[in-house]
Amino acid sequence: MMTVSDWISIICAGVALIVTVIIAVLQIRQSNRMEKFEKRQDKRDEERHQESVKAQAVSFISKYYKDRGLIPLCAIAAMYNDLFYYNREMYRKFCCCTKEVQNRILEYCDLDLRVSESNIYEKCLAAIESVLNEHFPDDKSVFYDGGKYFARSLEYYAAKPIPHQEFEYQNHITDVLANAFNSNDKKATPIQQLTIEYNFESCEEIEECQLVTVIAEFSAIYGNKNKNIDKSYGSPGGYDGEVIETMEDLFLLALFEIYVNLLIIKL
Numbered sequence: 338m339m340t341v342s343d344w345i346s347i348i349c350a351g352v353a354l355i356v357t358v359i360i361a362v363l364q365i366r367q368s369n370r371m372e373k374f375e376k377r378q379d380k381r382d383e384e385r386h387q388e389s390v391k392a393q394a395v396s397f398i399s400k401y402y403k404d405r406g407l408i409p410l411c412a413i414a415a416m417y418n419d420l421f422y423y424n425r426e427m428y429r430k431f432c433c434c435t436k437e438v439q440n441r442i443l444e445y446c447d448l449d450l451r452v453s454e455s456n457i458y459e460k461c462l463a464a465i466e467s468v469l470n471e472h473f474p475d476d477k478s479v480f481y482d483g484g485k486y487f488a489r490s491l492e493y494y495a496a497k498p499i500p501h502q503e504f505e506y507q508n509h510i511t512d513v514l515a516n517a518f519n520s521n522d523k524k525a526t527p528i529q530q531l532t533i534e535y536n537f538e539s540c541e542e543i544e545e546c547q548l549v550t551v552i553a554e555f556s557a558i559y560g561n562k563n564k565n566i567d568k569s570y571g572s573p574g575g576y577d578g579e580v581i582e583t584m585e586d587l588f589l590l591a592l593f594e595i596y597v598n599l600l601i602i603k604l
Contacts, residue, residue, distance in 0.1 A: 393434065394441040401427045406579035408442060409571035410589040412450050415439060416457045417592060424496040424585045449568040450597065457600070461592055462487070464599040465553050468560035469528065472518060477529040479537070479549045486542075486549040487591070494543050495585035501547060511555050518559040528552060546584065554591035561598035570597040
């Protein structure tokens with residue numbers, strides 16, 4: 338027969354169980370409320386973050402609207418070296434943005450280009466050398482020593498005006514390159530022809546840099562066999578009133594053409 342103490346023990350155990358269940362239910366409810374609260378907080382934080390990203394992107398585009406056609410070159414500047422002190426403020430400011438803001442700027446400009454990698458110079462140099470070697474295996478190379486004359490367009494002469502801005506200068510180079518690429522003649526030597534015509538061995542170094550950089554730009558364009566006609570990467574210096582006026586602009590433009598014509602199609 339159960340004693341009073343036995344009944345007391347049973348009752349205490351039951352009460353303890355009930356209390357434990359109640360506490361567990363309360364803890365679960367509190368945990369659910371905290372989870373919902375945190376989700377609301379996360380959602381608000383994300384909304385604020387997206388608003389901030391949008392505001393920064395819109396502010397950048399508005400500030401540099403006159404030169405908006407150069408925004409693709411901003412992306413190239415960031416992928417070349419975002420720590421480089423560029424001459425043009427627009428490039429510097431773009432490099433100071435987070436990658437998310439940079440890509441939002443590109444998105445708002447309806448560009449398919451994205452800042453997706455860094456230190457692209459070596460890849461671009463290898464790509465342009467490969468194209469020229471493929472089409473003109475017997476031709477002279479102007480990209481020796483790590484493409485020093487190409488790189489010096491930016492490293493030595495970034496702020497300098499482009500020496501030859503006359504239409505005939507670039508037009509003749511493009512004519513020579515276009516004819517050579519279209520001929521499919523493996524024995525053609527358009528680079529050697531241009532170096533002779535423009536006195537490559539004896540002209541001022543900045544002129545050597547310009548020639549090599551323009552050759553890089555248009556060799557990438559003519560050497561692209563798989564153009565992404567359904568993509569919009571921009572056309573810096575082409576349509577929006579912006580001007581390619583310094584060696585820095587010219588270098589980034591050449592790197593842009595190499596990247597979108599020879600590299601991005603492989604990504």
